Amino acid sequence: MATTASASFTRFSIIPKPPSQPHFILYNFPNRTGTSRFTCSAGQAGLFSKLGRLLKEKAKSDVEKLFSGFSKTRNNLSVIDELLLYWNLSDTDRVLDELEEALLVSDFGPKITMKIVENLREDILSGKLKSGNEIKEALKKNVLDLLTKKGSKTELQLGFRKPAVIMIVGVNGGGKTTSLGKLAYRLKNGGAKILFAAGDTFRAAASDQLEIWAERTGCEIVVAESQKAKASSVLSQAVKRGKELGFDVVLCDTSGRLHTNYSLMEELISCKKAVAKVVAGAPNEILLVLDGTTGLNMLPQAREFNEVVGVTGLILTKLDGSARGGCVVSVVDELGIPVKFVGVGEGVEDLQPFDAEAFVNAIFM
Numbered sequence: 001m002a003t004t005a006s007a008s009f010t011r012f013s014i015i016p017k018p019p020s021q022p023h024f025i026l027y028n029f030p031n032r033t034g035t036s037r038f039t040c041s042a043g044q045a046g047l048f049s050k051l052g053r054l055l056k057e058k059a060k061s062d063v064e065k066l067f068s069g070f071s072k073t074r075n076n077l078s079v080i081d082e083l084l085l086y087w088n089l090s091d092t093d094r095v096l097d098e099l100e101e102a103l104l105v106s107d108f109g110p111k112i113t114m115k116i117v118e119n120l121r122e123d124i125l126s127g128k129l130k131s132g133n134e135i136k137e138a139l140k141k142n143v144l145d146l147l148t149k150k151g152s153k154t155e156l157q158l159g160f161r162k163p164a165v166i167m168i169v170g171v172n173g174g175g176k177t178t179s180l181g182k183l184a185y186r187l188k189n190g191g192a193k194i195l196f197a198a199g200d201t202f203r204a205a206a207s208d209q210l211e212i213w214a215e216r217t218g219c220e221i222v223v224a225e226s227q228k229a230k231a232s233s234v235l236s237q238a239v240k241r242g243k244e245l246g247f248d249v250v251l252c253d254t255s256g257r258l259h260t261n262y263s264l265m266e267e268l269i270s271c272k273k274a275v276a277k278v279v280a281g282a283p284n285e286i287l288l289v290l291d292g293t294t295g296l297n298m299l300p301q302a303r304e305f306n307e308v309v310g311v312t313g314l315i316l317t318k319l320d321g322s323a324r325g326g327c328v329v330s331v332v333d334e335l336g337i338p339v340k341f342v343g344v345g346e347g348v349e350d351l352q353p354f355d356a357e358a359f360v361n362a363i364f365m
């Protein structure tokens with residue numbers, strides 16, 4: 001057992017090196033904070049469902065962050081309020097045309113936009129909606145219905161075996177590693193013992209970046225010593241260590257990859273299989289990170305990742321820098337995959353559990 005490695009962390013254990021496999025290291029960060037754990041008589045399933053519930057409650061209570069994170073999209077959509085303020089029946093066509101334009105500019109996508117506008121037109125002409133205010137409320141309800149119909153399972157599904165395994169996947173630079181760090185922070189605050197797996201073996205500085213997040217959040221991390229390590233071996237070693245050492249959740253970082261790169265997409269399948277061999281039912285979640293600034297362009301990548309690995313949830317990042325927040329609705333409607341988190345800033349607390357109602361209130365004034 002080696003003792004120290006650098007000024008910033010202590011290397012406390014080295015996984016024995018099998019003859020044909022690269023070397024793995026488990027780092028423990030001594031400055032761990034918030035070590036209080038759930039005492040959970042209902043066993044692991046109890047801890048996991050409590051974690052999911054806690055995140056959900058947090059989403060409801062933390063609407064201010066969501067509100068500021070979606071300010072650009074809200075500004076785009078604020079024109080709707082002006083339109084509806086002076087709405088009268090004879091003006092309906094013009095108002096709905098402009099409303100349609102506002103939704104399209106915010107990347108709700110043509111299909112959703114048409115659906116919403118036609119629903120509103122029907123209800124206005126049948127006399128069901130009689131004021132600008134009622135139209136606004138109906139608009140919000142339409143969006144909410146779209147989100148809850150297909151993307152209702154927004155809570156993390158961590159199963160009932162320990163450790164739960166979450167894989168974070170996506171194209172380059174979307175915010176995978178950052179989101180993983182922020183997610184660890186949330187889960188750890190909920191009382192879970194978290195292990196990171198440095199599965200991005202492709203980019204040289206990737207494990208350093210993850211180590212910084214591990215240190216920042218006081219979590220432990222498994223990294224490969226050899227640069228030649230396969231991502232699937234790192235993940236499987238990490239999950240093994242997670243199992244042996246009683247971790248609750250293993251968060252697996254992966255390299256950025258283009259959805260069109262066949263061999264890299266194949267690698268993800270190997271990663272998935274490798275962790276499933278260690279813990280039945282793993283990975284419990286495969287979260288696809290999508291860069292919110294790309295708006296509707298995220299749809300083809302989401303489709304491809306879903307087809308290859310079976311995505312269980314989405315993390316939409318950088319929505320704070322984007323006026324295209326309507327893409328959240330489009331992506332849920334098109335893929336039927338729930339958005340589980342939204343990234344609304346670069347700070348450790350800027351990953352918000354997704355709550356459809358809070359989202360609708362955040363984008364429409």
Ligand SMILES: Nc1nc2c(ncn2[C@@H]2O[C@H](COP(=O)(O)OP(=O)(O)OP(=O)(O)O)[C@@H](O)[C@H]2O)c(=O)[nH]1
Pocket residue numbers: 170171172173174175176177178179200203206254255256257289316317318319320321342343344345346350
């Ligand atoms: N404003 C903002 N920036 C974000 C958000 N999420 C991530 N970022 C930034 O996006 C950049 C890329 O983030 P990473 O986490 O390194 O992305 P990645 O997907 O791991 O990148 P690769 O590993 O290279 O594929 C960083 O500068 C992050 O700080 C977010 O929600 N809002």
Ligand SMILES: [Mg+2]
Pocket residue numbers: 176177178200206253254256
């Ligand atoms: Mg990364």
